[in-house]
Amino acid sequence: MDIELKSRTVYLIRILLGSEDGLDVTSLLEKLGVTKRTLYYELEHINEWLKASGHGTVKVVSHRVILFTDNKDSLRNDLDKTRSYYFSIEERKAMEIVMISLSDEPVTLEMMRTFFDVSKNTILFDIRDLKNELMQRNITLTSQVKSGYLIEGSEASVRKLIGEELQKLHNPGVRTIIRAMMQKSLESMTSNNIDFHEIARCLTRQYEKDIKGEIFLHETEFVNIMILVSWIRSTRGYIFNMSSVEKFAISNSASYRSVELSVQKLQIHGLKIHPMEIFFITPLFLGIHTSTFISEEQENSFIAEFTYELLRNFERISCISFVDKERLKSQLVYHIRPLYFRLKYGITSVNALLEDIKRMYPVIFRFTAMAIRETDSEICSMITDDEVGYLCIHFASHLNEKRIIKTSGASVDRILVVGESNMATSILVEDQLRSLLGNSFKYELVSTSKIRDWMLDDYVLIISTAYNSNRFTCDHLVSTGPIISDVSKKRILRIINERGTSDEISGKVNDIIKIVGEYVKDEIARTNLHFDLFRLMNKEAVSDDMVTVDGIDKKVKNGEILQAGSGKTWQEVLGAGCRSLVGEEKGLRLFDRMVNLMLKNGNKTFRITDDVLLVHCPMQGDPEANVDISVAVAEEPVDFPNCSGASVIVFLSTKDNYTHWGVLDEVYSYFQVRNRLNGILELYGSEEKMIAQGV
Incomplete structure (x- = not known):
């Protein structure tokens, strides 16, 4: 024929x-x-x-x-x-691995030569190539006279190898051959001639029933074949195993309990599957078919590298350096390992303390979330706020959040007083506000010529002393003359109660007013009492060692911006930033130190947005160290070491691990709103840059 x-x-x-x-x-x-x-x-x-x-x-x-x-x-x-299939070279090698791994009889050179209808040398060349390829996975391919060819190594690695090779053999005819071979192997090893492939399908249907819904797998047929792989390998004595942490993550899933129950039912009918194989079958139902890791060692290495990068990013973002870094790293690895397996197997973790963590450690939580987003791994997109909360606790255990909050300028609500250019009336009004509200707020003054609509939402209250304040409007604006009227006081009080962040204090004040209200009938007296109570209760909230650095928004409004011009090197821009932070003489010393740090590891920069770069200038140990920021705007993007061009460079000087966090958090929050960058370019950027940014 x-x-x-x-x-x-x-x-x-x-x-x-x-x-x-x-x-x-x-x-x-x-x-x-x-x-x-x-x-x-x-x-x-x-x-x-x-x-x-x-x-x-x-x-x-x-x-x-x-x-x-x-x-x-x-x-x-x-x-x-009729020889029903002509294998390509890749398919032939894949089928050779499948045969050696799953056949119930010794797979010899002659057996493979006959099966594939090729020469003896062709098989020998295949074996040589396979040995070299498997060596990269820490898997060995050996041969013995009686047992034929053997594939040996970590069973998890061997199973992964088998799965990858089976994926290459997707032709329906070849799948039929493979199923027949696996059926023959199981019949021989179990002395039972039932349809084992049908048993695998029954496991899938039982899983659907247990989870009360239809299962959506990438390739159900492939999963059924891998269940048979598990059965054959474990019956031959190759038992699947995994770390206790990974087993713990899987055993808490509904999928595990479904498979466990099905395996127990099979054992009642004389069909035994090793209990450890439940940990192999369960991820199949969870949809975990492939991974970028070919061994447990690679997985462990990934977890260690992810932890190191997360820790490094947190230090860069928070502008600190942990003292006991190795201890913290060990603690993080201990948590990240189960976190990784939860993400790997799609197991949801609910953090019952999440809202408490956000309330107690707001800055650390935000910086932790930022550090995760900066980590170069696809699993970062899967990390939920619940998981961020757990990681936040580890960072918080090595930091003093109370001290951070105590020295945080960003934790204080701000009031903006807008007036004419001579500012005399604005200063008078500021004094009256301090008498009414005390130092529980941060007061800022700005002239009407420098105010922009995009600046207004940054403040809990805006007081306008200008004759013409119609050029800007908002719901929290109060217009007043040199002396704040009783009507204006009532409106100020209402706005602060509605927009202020001191909810607990405002609540207590309102409760007291309700109690004594029947004894204080006069509206003016009630308003003054409200202010007195508010001022008294906020006295403890303000610390003497509060950092009172002008924030970035005030720097922008007051025109305290370094205009770097065009064609500047990063050293020139850095030098200008250092001098702006600490003055000419100390600026030179800071510049020399920063150049060495930047060239050494480049770990003192953090890209806030595509156009904005933060440069951390640590001054720990310097007796005259201070916390301050300086902002430079360049007409052309400036390239810093390990960091491509940025048009806006924010320099931050720090003196310890805590006192700068409020200022830093304010910087990050400031640039979360896109039009803030546009506003800076509008005021200080070149015309070409404004056009490029769409301003």
Whole structure:
């Protein structure tokens, strides 16, 4: 018989043999994944072979493909004699690994030569190549006289290898051969001739029933085959294992309990699956088919590197340096390992203390979330606020949040007084506000010429002393003359109660006013009492060692911006920033220190946005160290070491691990609003830069 059949042709004849009424053309096209033209070409080729072998013909009748033959058994026998698949080199190597790993009999050189119908040298070349490839995975391929070829290594690595090779063998005909081989292996090892593939399908259906819904797997058939892989390998004595942390994560899932129950039912009927294999089968139902790691060692290395990068990012973002870094790293690894497995297997973790953590450690929580986003790993997008809260606790345990809050300028509500350019009236009004409210707020003065609409939301209250304040409006604006009237006082009080962040204090004041209200009938007296109580209760909230650095918004409004011009090097811009922070003489010393630090590791910069760069200038140990910021605007982007061009550079000097956090948090919050950058460029940038930014 001169006409040869390819695998798809043989597969098509076999499925037509199994159908009395034929198969619908549309369903065949979907099953084979081919065009109608290709299908009709295959049918033409089949008819040539059937005619030459005397086995009948195929016809398309009413849009159905039907096989007409007088002797199906004879046709099956001839198909069995026909080599049904011509493996490519890659497919042949994949099939060799599958055979060696899953066959119930020794896989020898002669056995593979016969199966693939190739020369002995071809198989030897394949084995040589496979040995080199498997060596990269810490897996060995050896041969023994009695047992044939053997694949040995970590069972988790071997299972992953088998899964990857099976994915390469996706041809329906080859899958049929593989299923037949696996069925034969299980029958031989268990002395049971039940349909093991059907048992695997039953496990899947039982899982659907247990979770009360339809399972959506990438490839259910592949999962069923991998269940049989688990059965064969464990029966041969190759038991799957994983770390106790990973087992703990999986055992807490509903999927694990479903598989565990199914395995117990099978054991009752004499079908044994090793209990450890539940930890292999469960992730299959969870949809975990592939991973970038080929071994447990690589996975451990990833966790360690992720932890190091997270810690490094947190230091960069918070502008600190942990003293006991190794101890903190060990604690983080201890938590990140189960976190990684929870993400890997899609197991949701609910942090019951999340809101308390956010309330107690607001700055640390925000910086932790930022550090995670900066970490170069695809798992970062899967980390929820619940998980961020857990990591926040570890960072908080090495920091003093109370001290951070105590020295945080950003934790204080701000009041803006807007007036004419001479500011005399504004100063008078500020004094009256301090008498009414005390030092529980941060007061800032600005002239009407420098105010912009995008600045208004930064303040809890805005007082305008200008004659014409119609050029800007907002809900929390109070217009007043040189002396604040009683009407204005009542409006100020209402706005502070509505917008102030001191909810607990405002609540206590209101409770007291309600109690004594019946004894204080006069509205003016009630208003003054309200202010007195508010001022008294806020006295403890303000610390003498509070950092009173002008924030970035005030620097912008007051025009305290370094205009770097064009064509400047990073050293020139850095020098200007250092001098602006600490003066000419100390600026030179700070500049020299910063150049060495920047060239050494470049870990003193952090990109806030595409156009804004933070440069951390640590001054720990300097007796005249202070906390301050300086802002530079360059007409052309400036490239710093390990950091590509930025148009706005924010310099921050620090003296310890705490006192700068409020100022720093304010800087980050400031640039979260896009039009703030546009506002800076509008005031201080070049015309070309403004056009580029769409200003």
